Amino acid sequence: MEKNFYIETFGCQMNEYDSEKISGMLQNLDYKESKDINSADLIIYNTCLIRENAENKLYGKLGALKKLKREKDDLILAVGGCIPQNEEIRSYILDKYPFIDIIFGTNTFYKLPEMISKHLNNTNEVLVELEKNSSTLNENLPTIRKFDHKAFINIMYGCNNFCSYCVVPHTRGRERSRSSEDILREARDLASKGYKEITLLGQNVNSYGNDINSNYKFTQLLEDVEKIKGIERIRYVSSHPKDVGDDFIEFLGKSKKVCNHIHLPIQSGSSKVLKEMNRKYSKEDYLEIIKKLKKAVPNISVSTDFIVGFPGESEEDFEETLDLCRKVEFDAAFTFIYSIRPDTPAGKRTDQIDDKVKHERFNKLLETLYPIFYKKNLTYIDKTVKVLVDEISKNKDDHLTGRSECNRIVHFKGTKDLIGKIVNVKITNVKTWFLEGILTEEDAYE
Numbered sequence: 284m285e286k287n288f289y290i291e292t293f294g295c296q297m298n299e300y301d302s303e304k305i306s307g308m309l310q311n312l313d314y315k316e317s318k319d320i321n322s323a324d325l326i327i328y329n330t331c332l333i334r335e336n337a338e339n340k341l342y343g344k345l346g347a348l349k350k351l352k353r354e355k356d357d358l359i360l361a362v363g364g365c366i367p368q369n370e371e372i373r374s375y376i377l378d379k380y381p382f383i384d385i386i387f388g389t390n391t392f393y394k395l396p397e398m399i400s401k402h403l404n405n406t407n408e409v410l411v412e413l414e415k416n417s418s419t420l421n422e423n424l425p426t427i428r429k430f431d432h433k434a435f436i437n438i439m440y441g442c443n444n445f446c447s448y449c450v451v452p453h454t455r456g457r458e459r460s461r462s463s464e465d466i467l468r469e470a471r472d473l474a475s476k477g478y479k480e481i482t483l484l485g486q487n488v489n490s491y492g493n494d495i496n497s498n499y500k501f502t503q504l505l506e507d508v509e510k511i512k513g514i515e516r517i518r519y520v521s522s523h524p525k526d527v528g529d530d531f532i533e534f535l536g537k538s539k540k541v542c543n544h545i546h547l548p549i550q551s552g553s554s555k556v557l558k559e560m561n562r563k564y565s566k567e568d569y570l571e572i573i574k575k576l577k578k579a580v581p582n583i584s585v586s587t588d589f590i591v592g593f594p595g596e597s598e599e600d601f602e603e604t605l606d607l608c609r610k611v612e613f614d615a616a617f618t619f620i621y622s623i624r625p626d627t628p629a630g631k632r633t634d635q636i637d638d639k640v641k642h643e644r645f646n647k648l649l650e651t652l653y654p655i656f657y658k659k660n661l662t663y664i665d666k667t668v669k670v671l672v673d674e675i676s677k678n679k680d681d682h683l684t685g686r687s688e689c690n691r692i693v694h695f696k697g698t699k700d701l702i703g704k705i706v707n708v709k710i711t712n713v714k715t716w717f718l719e720g721i722l723t724e725e726d727a728y729e
Contacts, residue, residue: 285313285315286313286314286315286324286325287315287316287317287324287325288306288309288315288316288317288326288327289317289318289319289320289325290302290305290306290316290326290328290329291320291328291329291344292329293328293330293337293340293364294329294330294337294364294365295331295333296435296482296520297455297484297486298329298331299435300435300437300484301364301389301392302329303426303427303428303429303435304392304393304424304425305329305363305395306426306427307425307426308393308395308396308424308425309395309396310425310427311396311425312396312399316427320351321351323358324357324358325358325359325361325399326348326358326359326360327361327362327363328344328345328361328362329363329364329392330362330364330365331365331366332368332369332372332450332625333449333450333451333624334622335622335623335624336622338366341362341366342379345362345376345383346380349380349382352382353382359384359385360382360383360384360385361383361385361387361395361398362376362383362385362386362387363385363386363387363388363392363395364388364389364392365388365450365455366454367386367387367388367413368388368389368413368415368454369450369453369454369625369626371625371626372625373386373411377409384402384406384410385399385402386410386411386412386413387413388412388413388414388454389454390413390415390440390456391412391413391414393424394412398410398412430673430703431476431477431478431703432477432478432479432480432671432673432702432703432704433478433479433480433482433516433671433673434473434478434480434481434482435481435482435484436466436469436470436473436482436483437461437484437485438460438461438466438483438484438488438491438501438504439458439459439461439485439486439487439488439491440455440456440458440461440485441457441458441459441486442457442486442487443458443487443490443493443494444486444487444561444563445561446550446560446561447559447560447561447627447629448560448593448621448624448627448629448630449624450625450626450627451486453626455486457494458487458494459494460491460492460493460494460497463499463503466483466504466508467508467511470508470511470514471511473514474511474513475513477513478513478514479515479671479703480514480515480516480517480518480671481508481516481517482517482519483504483505483508483517483518483519483520484519485520485521486521487521487522487523488501488519488521488522489501489523489526489527489528489531490523490526491504501519501531502530502531502534505517505519505534505538506534508540509538509539509540509541514540515540515705516540516671517538517540517541517542518541518542518544518690520546521546521547521548522545522546522547523548524547524549524564524568525564525568527547527572532572532579533579535576535579535580535583536579536580542688542690543580543583543584543689544583544584544585544586544614544688544690545583545584545585545586546586546587547569547572547573547585547586547587548587549569549587549588549607550562550588550590550593551589551590551593551596551600551603551604552600552603552604552605552607552608553596553599553600553601554566554567554603556595556596556600559593559594560593560629561628566603566607570607570610570611573611582689582728583689584689585611585613586613586614586615586616586617586690587611587613587615587616587617588617588618589616589617589618589619589648590619590620590621591604591618591619591620591621591641591645591648592621592636592640592644593621593629594621594629594632594634594635594636595632595634595636596636596644601644601647604648605647608648608651608652608655609651609655612655612658612659613652613655613656614656614659614690614691615656616656618645618648620641620645621636623635656715657713657714657715660691660713660715660718663691663710663713663728664710664711664712664713665709665710666709666728667707667708667709667723667725667727668687668688668689668691668693668707668708668710668720668727668728669687669688669705669707669708669727670685670687670695670705670706670708671685671686671704671705672684672685672697672701672702672703672704672706673685673686674702675699675702676694681696681697682694682696682697683695683696683698683699685706685708691717691718692717692718693708693710693717693719693720694718694719695720695721695722696721696722706722707722707723707726707727708720708721708722708723709722709723
């Protein structure tokens with residue numbers, strides 16, 4: 284009898300990559316993925332703990348499943364990812380949602396097939412599998428990729444930075460770099476299957492190799508990936524400003540395949556706040572890096588992250604953030620209102636910012652950023668960009684959606700046979716969040 288699974292992923296690209304591997308394992312168990320949660324025999328939530336909103340979203344999802352679980356006795360419900368790694372929250376979930384069958388962490392998802400088998404033999408027991416670090420993680424797991432033309436490759440696990448607001452070192456453990464041989468083998472395999480673009484993943488990709496005392500660092504890895512025939516585009520997420528060195532910037536300036544986009548989280552424009560966040564760089568350091576990047580790659584696109592309302596953030600500190608936005612002129616940004624995360628130094632501080640003030644500053648930040656995004660997009664009018672076509676547009680059946688080298692979303696009219704191909708699109712119209720254009724034979728600007 285055919286069995287269906289439904290998986291919903293919260294959080295970052297690392298979680299998406301893990302979900303691709305979970306899907307691969309389940310299909311090996313003869314499960315078929317379903318987009319309809321009501322038809323599923325197995326429901327998995329792959330969770331994120333980095334923001335309070337993601338945590339609350341999970342609780343809402345679990346509450347809504349109580350009725351479905353009662354109606355389907357054989358339904359298996361699993362919660363995995365970052366949230367179960369926290370003991371206090373895990374205990375809360377087990378107490379409040381006793382109908383959960385399986386709980387696994389970021390480093391134990393490879394045990395899911397074994398846990399499903401155990402559950403089927405003893406449906407009364409809640410199974411919990413957790414590990415702090417992933418030293419035993421099986422690298423050779425089957426993977427079901429979301430796309431046939433672009434893919435994620437994990438190059439490292441965990442994080443050593445211990446930013447004062449962040450739970451990642453506690454949920455994903457300390458930094459562990461994958462061997463370059465394994466990474467390059469995976470990249471070559473993808474290239475042989477026709478993949479054109481890969482994204483190298485890590486909480487801090489620029490610290491790749493530091494944990495194994497090797498002279499082989501992130502720049503060398505990029506150089507070797509670039510040599511792989513068939514791979515036409517290389518992306519990476521995320522870079523930490525404290526580890527962006529001159530050799531890396533120099534390589535970006537001469538690379539033929541690394542896309543001209545960098546995601547470089549700043550979090551705050553105030554050097555005082557950055558020190559209290561334990562970010563290990565100042566506003567001036569960040570601006571110097573941006574200056575070097577733009578000199579090496581004149582048309583580089585820069586995106587970032589901001590946290591508004593960090594404990595103790597003054598009006599002057601916040602104004603420093605707005606000043607940084609105007610000086611850098613970011614192409615895109617992920618903006619967040621600070622929320623207390625469990626077991627973090629910032630969460631224990633007594634100088635938390637009032638919610639009303641946080642929301643006022645958040646809105647002011649958006650009012651500063653959005654015109655900059657639009658202004659940067661306007662520079663693409665009448666220019667031709669190379670677009671890797673991802674899928675049919677969600678809004679228009681006769682339009683396609685893809686991304687340019689600088690990571691801008693581009694919509695244009697076209698047929699589905701172009702999906703997975705790199706095409707030239709002349710930009711005719713822009714919005715704050717995307718570009719619109721027409722197919723052309725003109726040479727690309729980027």
